[in-house]
Amino acid sequence: MSEMKKELIQTLQLNQEDLFEQLDASPEGYTSNRAEEKLEEFGPNVIKPQKKKNPLIGFVNVLINPFNLVLMVVIVITFITDILLTQEKDYLTISILAIIIIISTLISFIQDERSSAASEKLLNMVSNTTAALRDGQFIEIPIDDLVLGDVVRLSAGDIIPADMRVISAKDLFISQATLTGESQPIEKFVKFDESQMDADSDYTNLCLMGTNVVSGTARAVVIRTGSDTYLGQMNRSLKNSKRPNSFESSISTVSRLLMKLMLIMLPAIFIINWVFKANPIESFVFALTVAVGLTPEMLPVVLSSGLARGAINMSKHQTIVKSQSSISSFGEMDVLCTDKTGTITQDDIILERYMDTTGEDDMRVLRHAYLNSYFQSGLKNLIDLAIIERATSYNMDDLVNYYTIVDEIPFDFARRRMSVILEDSNDKKQLITKGAVEEIMKLCSHIDRDGKVFPLDDETREEAMDVYMQHNNDGLRMIAVAQKNELPTDHEFGVEDEKDLVLIGFIGFLDPPKESAKPTIESLNRHGVDVVVITGDSLGVAKKVCSKVGIDTEVTYMGKDIEEMSDEQLQSVVESCHLFAKISPVQKQRIVEAFQANNHTVGFLGDGINDALALKQADVGISVDTAVDIAKESADIILLKKDLTVLEKGIMEGRKTIVNMIKYLEMAVSGNVGNMISVIVASVFLPFLPLLPVHILVQNLLSDLAQTGIPFDNCDDSDLDKPRKLESERLVHFMSVFGPLSSVFDIMCFIVLWYVLGVNTAEQATLFQTFWFTFGILSQALIIFVIRAKKPFSFKNKPASILVGVSTLAVIITLIFVLTPLAKSIELQILSLNHLTYVLGIVGLYLITTAIVKKFVWTPLD
Numbered sequence: 001m002s003e004m005k006k007e008l009i010q011t012l013q014l015n016q017e018d019l020f021e022q023l024d025a026s027p028e029g030y031t032s033n034r035a036e037e038k039l040e041e042f043g044p045n046v047i048k049p050q051k052k053k054n055p056l057i058g059f060v061n062v063l064i065n066p067f068n069l070v071l072m073v074v075i076v077i078t079f080i081t082d083i084l085l086t087q088e089k090d091y092l093t094i095s096i097l098a099i100i101i102i103i104s105t106l107i108s109f110i111q112d113e114r115s116s117a118a119s120e121k122l123l124n125m126v127s128n129t130t131a132a133l134r135d136g137q138f139i140e141i142p143i144d145d146l147v148l149g150d151v152v153r154l155s156a157g158d159i160i161p162a163d164m165r166v167i168s169a170k171d172l173f174i175s176q177a178t179l180t181g182e183s184q185p186i187e188k189f190v191k192f193d194e195s196q197m198d199a200d201s202d203y204t205n206l207c208l209m210g211t212n213v214v215s216g217t218a219r220a221v222v223i224r225t226g227s228d229t230y231l232g233q234m235n236r237s238l239k240n241s242k243r244p245n246s247f248e249s250s251i252s253t254v255s256r257l258l259m260k261l262m263l264i265m266l267p268a269i270f271i272i273n274w275v276f277k278a279n280p281i282e283s284f285v286f287a288l289t290v291a292v293g294l295t296p297e298m299l300p301v302v303l304s305s306g307l308a309r310g311a312i313n314m315s316k317h318q319t320i321v322k323s324q325s326s327i328s329s330f331g332e333m334d335v336l337c338t339d340k341t342g343t344i345t346q347d348d349i350i351l352e353r354y355m356d357t358t359g360e361d362d363m364r365v366l367r368h369a370y371l372n373s374y375f376q377s378g379l380k381n382l383i384d385l386a387i388i389e390r391a392t393s394y395n396m397d398d399l400v401n402y403y404t405i406v407d408e409i410p411f412d413f414a415r416r417r418m419s420v421i422l423e424d425s426n427d428k429k430q431l432i433t434k435g436a437v438e439e440i441m442k443l444c445s446h447i448d449r450d451g452k453v454f455p456l457d458d459e460t461r462e463e464a465m466d467v468y469m470q471h472n473n474d475g476l477r478m479i480a481v482a483q484k485n486e487l488p489t490d491h492e493f494g495v496e497d498e499k500d501l502v503l504i505g506f507i508g509f510l511d512p513p514k515e516s517a518k519p520t521i522e523s524l525n526r527h528g529v530d531v532v533v534i535t536g537d538s539l540g541v542a543k544k545v546c547s548k549v550g551i552d553t554e555v556t557y558m559g560k561d562i563e564e565m566s567d568e569q570l571q572s573v574v575e576s577c578h579l580f581a582k583i584s585p586v587q588k589q590r591i592v593e594a595f596q597a598n599n600h601t602v603g604f605l606g607d608g609i610n611d612a613l614a615l616k617q618a619d620v621g622i623s624v625d626t627a628v629d630i631a632k633e634s635a636d637i638i639l640l641k642k643d644l645t646v647l648e649k650g651i652m653e654g655r656k657t658i659v660n661m662i663k664y665l666e667m668a669v670s671g672n673v674g675n676m677i678s679v680i681v682a683s684v685f686l687p688f689l690p691l692l693p694v695h696i697l698v699q700n701l702l703s704d705l706a707q708t709g710i711p712f713d714n715c716d717d718s719d720l721d722k723p724r725k726l727e728s729e730r731l732v733h734f735m736s737v738f739g740p741l742s743s744v745f746d747i748m749c750f751i752v753l754w755y756v757l758g759v760n761t762a763e764q765a766t767l768f769q770t771f772w773f774t775f776g777i778l779s780q781a782l783i784i785f786v787i788r789a790k791k792p793f794s795f796k797n798k799p800a801s802i803l804v805g806v807s808t809l810a811v812i813i814t815l816i817f818v819l820t821p822l823a824k825s826i827e828l829q830i831l832s833l834n835h836l837t838y839v840l841g842i843v844g845l846y847l848i849t850t851a852i853v854k855k856f857v858w859t860p861l862d
Contacts, residue, residue, distance in 0.1 A: 005200075005563065011223050012192045012205055016167055019221065025149025027167070029133025038147035045146040045162055045225040047232045063105045069259065072101070077288040130161040133219075150222040158213045163229045164220035166190050166205045171216035171412075176201045176208065179230070179585060179610050185214040200230055200584060210609075215412060234585055234613055247328035247658065251303075253728035254665065265676050272683045286689055302664050306711030310657035318640035319650035320625075326636035328661065329619040330654030332601040334528055334723040337592060337614065339606050340535040340542055342642045344521075344549055345511040349382040351390040352476055353508035357447055357460075359467040363394070364451075365505035369481050370396055372432045375405045375420045383479065386509060407493040415439060421493050429487040433498055437468050437506065440480035444503040453502055468506055475544020476508030510544065518549040520644040528722035529651065531644075532578050532595075534588050536610065539581035551578050558582045562590065570594040588614035601723065605639075605647065607631050622647065652720055657711070659719045662726050664710040667787055670735040671703065671780050674742030681747060688765035690750075694826050695773050698817075706781035706810035709803030716790045716797050737858055738787075738850065742779065745846040749775050752838055770818055770828040771835055777814045778843050781807045786850050 011019065020026055030038065075094055083089050131138045133151040143161040146152070152164060154172070166172065166188050173185040179201055186201070193204040201208060207220055209229040226232055266287050273283035307328070311321035321327060341347055354369065356362040370391035373384035380388070391399075403422040406429060411418035417435020424430070433440060447456045447464060454460060472478050482501035491497075521531050533551060535542050543553045557573060559582040565573065571594045580591060588604075592614050595602045604611070604618035607627030615621035615634035623635035624642040632638060639646050682690035691699070749772050753759040759768045784807060789797045817823055818831040831839070 008200070008206075008223075009203075012165055012203055019165065019167075020149070023149035023221065023223070025151075025221065027151065028136065029151045030147070030149065031135055035134060035145070035147060035150070038149065039145060042147055043226065044144040045222075046144050047227055047229070047235050059105070063101075069255070073259070073262065080288055130158070146222055146225060148222055148225060152220050152222065154207070154213050154218045154220060156213050156215050156217075160207045160209055160211045160213070162209050162222045162226075163224035164207045165223050166207060166218050166220045169216065169218040172218040173214040173216055174207055174211050175214050176211045177608070179208060179211060188218070202582070247325070247332065247661070247726050250726040250728045250731070254669065254731060257728070257732070258669070261673070261676070265680070269676075269680060269683060272680060273689070276683060276687075282689070286693060288693075302708055302711060303661060305708070306657055306661050306664070309711050310653055313656075314637075314650050314653045317649040317653065318646045319653070320638040320640065321636070322638060323636040326620050327654050328658045328726070329601055330603070330637065330651055331656070331658035332723050332725045333603040333620055333651060333654070335530050335532060335595050335600045336524065336603045336605065336647070337532045337534050337588075337595070337618070338604070338644070339608075339611065340533050340537060340545055341511060342607070343605055343644060344513055344517045344533065345545055346514055347642075348511060349386045349477075349509050350512050351386045351507060352510040352512075353471065354390075354505065355467070355471075355508070356505040357449060357464045357467060357503060359470070362505055365481050365507060366391055366394070367396065367399060368432050368483055368504060369434055369479075369507050370399065371403060371422060372418070372420050372434050372481070374400050375403070375422060376408055376410075376418060377405075378410055378418075383509060387507065409493060409495060409498065411435070415495065415498075417498070419493075419498055421487065428485070429489075430483055430485050431487055431493075431497065431501075432481070432483045433501060434479055434481045434507075437465075437478055437480040440482050440501070440503065441465070443498050443501045444482055445500045446502045448502055448504040456503060464503060471506070471508050473540040475541040476510055477541065479507050479509070481505055481507060511541075513545055513549045514643065516643065516645045520648055521549055521551065524644070524648055524651075527648075527651070527720070530578070532574075532580070532591075534580045534583050534591060534614070536583060537581060539579075542579055542581045546579050553579050555579075556581065559584055559587050562587045567594065567597070571597050574598065585610045585613050589617045592617045601725070607642065655720045655724050656715050658724045658726065659715045660711045660713050662724065662731075663713065663788055664707055665726065665731060666734045666738075667710070667780075667784060668704075668707060669731065670738040671742060671783070673735050673739035674746065675776065677740060677743040678746035681743070682750060685750070686768075688762050688768070690772060691769050692827055695769055695828070698826055699773055699776050702777045702810045702814055703780040705813075706777075706784065706807045709800065709806040710784065710788070712802045713788055713800045714797055718790060734858070737853065741850060741853060742783075742846070745779065745842055745849070746772070746775070748842055748845075749839075752842065757835070757838065766827070766829045767831075767835075770823065770831050771839060773828060774814060774818050774831060774836070775839050775842060778811060778839065779846050781810045781814075782843060782847060783850060786847050786854065 011022070014022065016027070075098065079094060083091070083094075128142060129140045130143050130146065131153040132141050132146060133153070134141065138153050146162050150162075151167070152161065154160070160174070167190060169188060169190055172188045174188050175185045188207060189204045191205060200206065201211075207218075209224075209231040224230075227236065270283050270287035273286055274280050304324075307324040310327045311324055314321055314327070338344070351366075354362060354366040356365060366387075369387050373380065373387040374391075376384065391397075403424055406421040406423050408421065409419040415435070416439045417433055419431055419433040421429060421431050433443070441461065441464070444456050446453050447460050448454075449460075456464075468478050468480075480503060482503045484501050487493075487497070524531055531551060533542060533546055539556060539558055543556065546553050555577045556579045557577055558580070562570065562580070562583065567590070570590060574591060574594045575598060580587075583591070588606075588611065592602050592604055596617075596619070601619045603620040603622055604614045605622040606612075606615055607624050609630050611623075612630045612634045615623060615631060620637060621635040622637045622639060623631045624639045625632075626642070627635075627638075637650065639650075679690060753768055753771055759771070784803065785799060788799060788803075791797075817826060818828060819836070820830070823830050
């Protein structure tokens with residue numbers, strides 16, 4: 001238990017005299033002068049808003065990331081090669097790269113600026129004034145002026161202006177839905193009940209800032225203000241930025257790797273070419289160009305288009321993406337934390353059981369409950385509607401024709417019951433009462449057993465309560481039904497008539513699971529996503545629902561258990577638990593953090609203010625379009641329907657997106673690294689440059705063009721069976737296998753050219769360069785169809801038409817360059833059909849070898 005928690009409990013347990021002494025206050029309130037002194041000492045009762053960041057500093061922070069740094073280095077190199085060291089100035093490459101950096105930075109900056117919006121929403125939850133005891137009388141003061149020890153008057157409709165301890169109360173009921181998500185009001189008392197210590201919101205004499213008074217009156221003393229309140233603690237957590245997702249982290253790792261390779265290869269290529277070519281300027285320009293070639297410049301464009309494509313497809317499945325970077329986390333997600341109500345359940349009430357006091361089904365109990373619900377004149381709530389629906393299914397509609405309403409005693413939160421007085425066709429009156437079991441039991445003097453009435457003594461009372469507790473623990477919301485026949489005539493009925501009742505039985509309600517919940521949860525489990533229920537509801541109710549939908553309830557924990565755990569203990573616990581009940585907002589956040597500490601990618605589905613912290617903490621915050629504003633601001637994904645089925649479809653789209661991103665990175669990085677190895681080898685053994693700078697830039701452009709269709713590609717079913725992550729280590733391994741493999745066939749080109757075709761003099765350099773230029777692009781454009789699927793050239797998983805289209809376009813443009821007079825425009829020569837045949841032969845051999853290596857070497861390693 002935290003020190004803050006211990007101090008709170010101690011404060012709530014103090015007798016009132018010691019409480020006011022601790023606060024240096026008085027039950028008679030402060031004088032105006034004393035209140036001013038306190039205000040100056042402790043500061044205003046304000047939750048400090050997040051400091052506004054300088055937008056320029058925020059933009060710079062977003063701009064300086066590893067991949068942008070790589071592109072900036074490329075811009076500098078391109079500036080040297082295309083502008084400083086040449087007479088024909090070419091600004092096109094620099095302009096494209098600058099635009100890529102600016103667009104990607106602006107997207108990230110805008111998303112970062114949204115992070116404070118949820119915090120600002122939270123600050124608007126509290127009213128402007130409150131009634132405080134000053135100078136011997138209650139006066140309305142701004143809530144900002146409340147100080148520790150202020151005595152405040154509360155009544156129906158008031159919003160609690162600070163964390164307060166109740167010092168006097170009459171039928172005080174507080175709605176804590178803003179903090180717990182539970183709509184049922186909670187009664188607060190003067191006395192602290194040590195048995196109710198599951199969460200701060202359960203403390204019987206504590207009213208929390210931001211909750212509101214439903215009914216009753218009270219006096220309370222302020223014990224925490226501003227940022228020290230429970231709401232203030234939530235606000236502090238909401239200010240924290242999300243942790244970078246693993247996809248972003250892996251991209252950063254890859255970017256740093258490319259930067260290191262660039263720094264190693266640039267001087268290596270320069271020195272080798274200078275030594276063997278004896279032309280330092282030409283060697284330096286060539287080395288700079290090769291370094292540019294190492295960078296997949298189109299990465300931001302490909303990533304953005306892939307994520308945009310994923311967002312569009314997800315929108316077709318009623319899933320709206322607010323933050324595109326969250327799509328990758330969606331695909332990586334292996335733990336889904338969700339509330340119970342409305343997600344797993346129908347967010348509706350059905351009457352599950354109607355029973356006598358021994359627990360046996362009894363239609364008499366249903367009939368009495370039906371008459372009570374039907375004849376009450378007030379707005380019928382969900383419980384009344386459920387009773388009427390169930391009774392109607394048993395054709396009890398005609399029953400009401402035998403009765404007329406004489407009077408009623410309406411429901412209120414203090415009594416937690418309502419009564420109707422009916423008269424039948426024989427002029428016999430009857431009072432029927434239904435309500436909270438504890439309240440009804442207090443009013444009963446007799447009990448009905450098998451149609452006979454017996455005094456309600458301690459033994460029968462205990463037996464009846466055992467029946468109630470058994471079903472309550474099984475997850476049913478229980479209500480008692482009682483009646484009495486001996487009623488006065490010509491009498492105005494009131495609360496005082498609700499006594500000496502006969503207990504006839506109980507009715508039990510359940511928010512039933514959705515029909516789709518169980519198969520969807522099973523499907524999510526098959527696809528590697530563990531579903532964990534985190535609810536503010538009682539353990540019994542939650543276990544009942546979870547057991548019906550196949551969620552393991554063997555190991556469960558409650559909020560009071562979590563409170564006692566260290567972070568390390570909680571990290572151990574979460575791995576075996578799929579149900580947490582009576583959980584507070586801060587505890588929800590801790591549970592999410594514990595999963596993340598265990599290297600899980602966590603999604604959290606919630607729609608209340610009480611979910612905002614966990615939504616912000618999660619790798620993927622998921623809310624619904626009907627959620628409160630704070631929840632929607634904190635979320636990354638918005639569902640148009642609160643249903644796990646919708647979520648499952650979104651997860652599959654997320655996985656498709658990340659699988660295609662991984663494909664692109666594997667092919668782009670391994671291909672570029674292979675080219676660099678080939679360039680170094682060629683620089684050592686060739687008396688001329690293997691490619692000119694212009695060849696490398698055009699080759700990069702056409703290779704990137706061929707790969708821009710990858711984000712739109714189809715995926716193997718096996719790729720979607722489990723969460724997918726971009727792992728930098730795997731990418732390095734892939735690069736280590738397929739980069740050198742491509743270099744082997746580059747070197748094969750050199751051997752064929754030098755020894756078979758006799759292209760081995762400086763005068764034949766242009767032919768050599770044309771041959772290798774053509775091989776490089778054709779191999780890069782076609783290798784995609786070997787790498788993209790588990791089985792090369794798979795007919796089951798056909799490539800997307802857009803991928804085929806852009807790859808074909810890259811091949812056609814290449815052939816136009818090398819088979820027509822356009823070759824001279826980029827310092828190449830026309831390639832003969834004989835030479836083209838050799839190129840195609842080596843390309844074909846490369847594709848076949850890659851398919852073999854992938855099946856027999858890479859797949860076992862992977």
